[in-house]
Amino acid sequence: MAGGIEVLVVFWREWGIQALVLLSFTLQVILLITAEIRHRKDSGVLRAIIWSAYLLADTTAIYALGHMSVNISKWLPEHQLMAFWAPFLLLHLGGQDNITAYSIEDNRLWLRHLQTFVVQVVAAAYILYESSIMTRRTLLRPAAILMFVVGVIKYGERVWALNCASSSNLSGKNYQSFGRVHIGDSRITFECIPDDFYHENVTLLAHRILTIPLHLFKGPLPLLELDNDLSGSYSWELMYRAAEMQLSLMYGVFYSKAPVIHTWYGNCIRVISLMATITAALLVFRQFSEEDGYWCNRADVRATYVLLDGAIVLEVISLLAAMFSSWAEASLTSSTLYASSINLFSCLIRTFLSLVVYSARYLVKRAMRKAGMPLRYWSGSMGQHNFIHLCTQSKVSRSSKVARWMGREDWWNTLVYSTSTPVPANFSELLEKQLVQSVGISNESRDHINNSRGRAALKRMGCHDELAWSVDIQLEESILVWHVATHVYLTWYDKKHSSQPNLANAIQVLSNYIVFLLAARPYMLPDNASRQRYVELCDKVINHLEYSSAEDLVRLIRENGERLNTSGPSPELERRSEGDLTFDRASQLGAKLISKGLDAADGMLDLISQVWMEIMCYVSYRCRPESHARQLSDGGEIITIVAILMEYMRTGFLKERLHGFR
Structure with missing residues (x-):
């Protein structure tokens, strides 16, 4: 054991800096690859990898710089080349363009990053100043200066991106900035661009109205003012896809360098940093190719080549990603459309560039389709958590029993019995029909989609007087009551019909999704919602009822509901536990849905779907x-898309379209 420790100590003394610098570069490569996936896929394993790499990347670079600045005086002459690595550590601290923050809280710590930036720049400058690289007249000196400048610029760019993501656009501005933002221009419509050229204009539309989700997620922003002709010319499908794309764009705003990259100075930084890195690499290669070149350890030379080659590759990827991004496509397209006919040469140049960008993006999309890779701007999935399945499976599961013995039953069951499924194909259609119902209704009305939470749907279907109690209770209890009742009704419906229609499948997915938010992601619900009712109902069903299967539990719930609907609630009902009350209310509702007799024309399925869509809209609006x-x-949520579309409607962007549908 002692011998192994001694070997590690010797290795650390001889190769510790080399190992740290190469580890820092490796972590940057991992972040570059995985960060591009995380806003399109909701995966716990992926989150763990990115979280570890994100934390280790900064820690490794900072520790390496500190270790180098303390021990530089102890280095042997043959290891003086290690000082040249200090600027590369600054470059690594600048991070990759597609990830500046792991979580939204990192943006608020931009002042801490600014302080770290100052300290690490001073440390890198000190290392270079104390090394023999700056005292000898060799090609390494200008190469080190170039890389130091690049490292400072890229690190500073990251701090600035964090600042942009954390602050409101109105912070500290003049009062006149609180006016209105004009979106659209009556001189231009999307019809002037061929649909087959700009892929139905989703990219241009999403960027052109990006101020709307910015106002929703990053406000306060100025009030929005839209042209009348901008709101009535596009299909619902186009607007829905634009909202999906805006999830990816908003990810770039909050978690990447996108707000900084796609500016004139951001573009200049990409070009200058690449040219400076290539120049530094040529100087270093020239230095070591000379017979009387700067002599140093051969392993250090190889490590330097790896860092230089890796830096060039990362800079090329950064430049190409910026050039062929949707931001560049939208910017070039808008600039081309607005270009004056007098400046014909500028218009032709911009048109040519937009053709190049579009062609490159088209080829990439086509290659992805051929490879069977989905073209997603977000995860495209909905979390699923079925209460009935949870109770029946966890009651007999050995792992759940072990978790109960360890006092982690709730956490374990929520994790194990939560899955995900693709968004139903008819979800967009259901959402459109539901938003139409609120056209012409005041935003303050209890029947508006922002406030109804199922109440308006019950009124439209003539069930309000009988079932209003199920939506007038607290939100979390209403969700649980309708979820259990929906499962009971769909189980009965499935037995009565040979196959379930698409609407029934969509209802089950919606019901499971809202309960998934309640159980696994309660922070996505309104602030006054609580998991307490969910926990109490789990305790009631798992620990105080006797059943052997899901069918047995559904039968028990239905019989309990029929008994309560026939005999009425017990006078002692109000003195029972909350779990008992929720269970009885769910049982009553399930029995009532079956007894209503609307199934002949699928009227009950329509009612249930409308209630769940209204609950979803209510939750998304108040999240x-x-x-x-x-x-x-983490891949985004479907209720975020719903929130964006509801914001379209609030600002008037969907007004004409929904009027036409109605």
Whole structure:
């Protein structure tokens, strides 16, 4: 054991700096690859990898710089080349363009990053100043200066991106900035661009109205003012896809360098840093190719080549990603459309560049389709958590029993019995039909989609007087009551019909999704919602009822509901536990849905779907903007798309379209 420790100590003394610098570079490569996936896929394993790499990347670079600045005086002459690595550590601290923050809270710590930036720049400058690289007249000196400048610029760019993501656009501005933002221009419509050229204009539309989700998630912003002709010319499908794309764009705003990259100075930084890195590499290669070149340890030379080659590759990727991004496509397209006919040469140049960018993006999309890779701007999935399945499976599961013995039953069951499924194909259609119902209704009305939570749907279907109690209770209890009742009704419906229609499948997915938010992501619900009712109902069903299967539990719930609907609630009902009350209310509702007799024309399925869509809209509208922004880093949520579309409607962007549908 002692011998092994001695070997490690010797290795650390001889190769510790080399190992740290190469580890720092490796972590940057990992972040570059995985960060591009995380806003399109909700995966716990992926989150763990990115979280570890994100924390280790900064820690490794900072520790390496500190270790080098303390021990530089002890280095042997043959290891003086290690001082040249200090600027590369600054470059690594600048991070990759597609990830500046792991969580939304990192943006608020931009002042801490600024302080770290100052300290690490001073440390890197000190290392270079104390090394023999700056005292000898060799090609390494200008190469080190170039890389130091690049490292400072890229690190500073990251701090600035964090600042941009954390601050409101109105912070500290003049009062006149609180006016109105004009979106659209009556001189231009999207019809002037061929649909087959700009892929139905989703990219241009999403960027052109990006101020709307910015106002929702990052406000306060100025009030929005839209042209009348901008709101009535596009299909619902186009607007829905634009909202999906804006999830990816908003991820870039909060978690990447996108707000900084796609500016004139951001573009200049990409070009200058690449040219400076290539120049530094040529100087170093020239230095070591000379017979009388700067002599140093051969392993250090190889490590330097790896860092230089890796830096060039990362800079090329950064430049290409910026050039062929949707931001560049939208910017070039808008600039081309607005270009004056007098400046014909500028218009032709911009048109040519937009063709190049579009062609490159088209080829990438086509290659992805051929490879069977989905073209997603977000995860495209909905979490699923079925209460009935949880109770029946965890009651007999050995792992759940072990978790109960360890006092972690709730956490374990929520994790194990939560899955995900693709968004139903008819979800967009259901949402459109539901939003139409609120056209012409005051935003303050209890029947508006922002406030109804199922109440308006019950009124439209003539069931309000009988079932209003199920939506007038607290939100979390209403969700549980309708979820259990929906499962009971769909189980009965499935037995009565040979196959379930798409609407029934969509209802089950919606019901499971809202309960998933309640159980696994309660921060995506309104602030006054609590998991307490969910926990109490789990305790009631798992620990105080006797059943052997899901069918047995559904039968028990239905019989209990029929008994309560026939004999009425017991006078002692109000003195029972909350779990008992919720269970009885769910049983009553399930029995009532079956007895209503609307199934002949699928009227009951329509009613249930409308109630769940209204609950979803209510939840999305009242979810905190910070929670929407937080979830963007984990693949996004469908309720965020719903919130964006509802914001379209609030600002008047969907007004004409929904009037036409109605």
